[in-house]
Amino acid sequence: MDFKDLIKDLKNRQFKPIYLLHGEESYYIDKISDFIEDNVLSDAEKGFNQSVFYGKDSDIMSILNAAKRYPMMSDFQVILVKEAQELKWGKDGEDDKKAPDPLLAYFENPLPSTILVFCFRHAKFDKRKKTYKAIEKKGIIFESASLNDNKISAWIENFVRDKGYNIQAQASALMAEYLGNDLSKVSNELEKLMLNVKLGQEINTTDIQNNIGISKDYNVFELQNAISRKDAFKANQIINYFAENPKNNPIFLVLGNLNSYFSKILKVHYASDKSPQGLARELGVAPFFVKDFEIAARAYNKEKVFRIISYLRECDLKVKGVEASGNTEQGDLMKELLFKIIH
Template sequence: MISEWKKIEKKEFAPIYLIIGTEDYIINETKKRLVAGVLGEEDTDFNYANFDLDETAIEQVVEEAETIPFFGDRRLIIASNPSFLTTEKTKSKMEHRTTRLEDYLKEPVEYSILVFIAHVDKLDERKKLTKLIKKQATIIDAKRPNEAEMQKWLQAISNFNEFKMDNSATDRLIELTGGQLTTAMNELDKLMLYKLEERVILSSDIESLVVRSLEQNIFLLLDKMIALDVSGALSIYYDLLKQKEEPIKILALIASQFRLLTQIKLLEKQGFSQQQVAQKLKVHPFRVKLGARQAKSFAYHELTAILERLAQMDFEMKTGYGDKAQKLEWFLFSLQDQRKVQKL
């Protein structure tokens, strides 16, 4: 991936690119680099076209690619949602004459760069057209990285920009951004700007500068409760209230996290690995890893009992019974007491 970006920066373009995957950061960054590398400011209006293949026939895209550039050296054509390469069902009634594309793939013109973006995990490898385009195109993998891949990715981006960031800082950045590459990259851009002179990013920089999402604050709140740090948990809770977060929304996220812990606990008891749990629950593997760590502090029956209490609180909040903020406060205290009893 990084090597292909470097080639684009050097203006070493491939005639055809195929981007496969669902990680928006990689997709958008590749598009941005291609636009900057292929087109000048004056070319964008005349030599750039962006198509949605759910709405545009492929033969029109090919025709656009075969059109000679106007006041420029190259044309850049981007075509998204090539359903004819996948097994995905689409509501679009667009019919594509893919034989026209097959002919173009065999002999692409020199003056156009044609980019296909398949926002899916994989293509339909059984199709003749899929095999042909994968053979002819430069493939950009835009899959969502697992934790190990994300560590390498962040280190590579740091090195590419001539910054140093050790493993502990990288791990903390991943943790605070919930393993979401787009969020992590946005925060890394901010960190690099802040440390532009020193060009070294430390764990302390990440602690002080990275913005925690509401979901991350909920995770940290539960971590505080498990560690018997009620003052720390309440401090996070009060900060959320100061930020005008609604108690009922906070409750919903706490319930969502406990529901995840319950599911992880159950599936682990059935012998599933963390990777299998992530696939089964359709959640990020990093979130499962952190959830599994929290779930170890609870028995399965404790988690189901907590979920019942949270469901009752949700009902009371929605029916106007009692003070909403105070209800959550008492829940945190009661959970703290439960943790203390288990430690005895």
């Protein structure tokens, strides 16, 4: 079920007796779990009718015994099982007929007045299991998949729009590159940012620099622009800034971003549809950024791009200590890499 549809049903008090929330991305799992915990029962009802278990410290029978209770002075009781991936799930219905699996038996015939929620974070529940199929039949299964890196920028734009703000494409892309696809981390940074920006205002790169700590002048996008123009002076300025601020600009992040950047340039060379719309689809970027990649593709032919990707891998191995680099500082490694890229 879609996240918004699930929340809509919960708001309309259309409950199911079992919810399995699972997947690699914890953001939506936590959002759904928090909504159920905060809104299904009134404060007066929660004392007798809401229980929270943690998988590592709980067992199936304790959870089932709680689930089989009837609510007190309420239409429902809520049982939340957090970190359910740590729970010992039993034999999944494989016991003999004299000792049927109690978990499967409950899932096949759950108590309608109990709302039992399993939060299976950073992992997928095995869809081949009988328990999965039983939940699918009687309850709701929500899978929270990781968002692809090329979709984070659009996610950021939708997030701030839902909060009544707008954000510049450059600013959302900058945040996406630096914060990655951990939606909980991204949303936390956005929430802090919006506390310092007036409602309805367009968020720009200056706001991000002032509130998140990502420099609007010395960042990976400015590095990419300098490289695409073969501006060695500006590129070295940025590399020096990264070396002086390694906490905010870790070399692994820089190398990963440059690898992604040159991989996209390679796609420009091989794209069958080189129209702005076609390249935007191929690269997974907003049309706003297509021109920058076209400029870079003219500066670096296919053969050079292949060599650059090889240089990036060599540098990555040196940083990790797989290939000897002596006592070379990471800043010096980046300068050496930059020279190889531009020349």
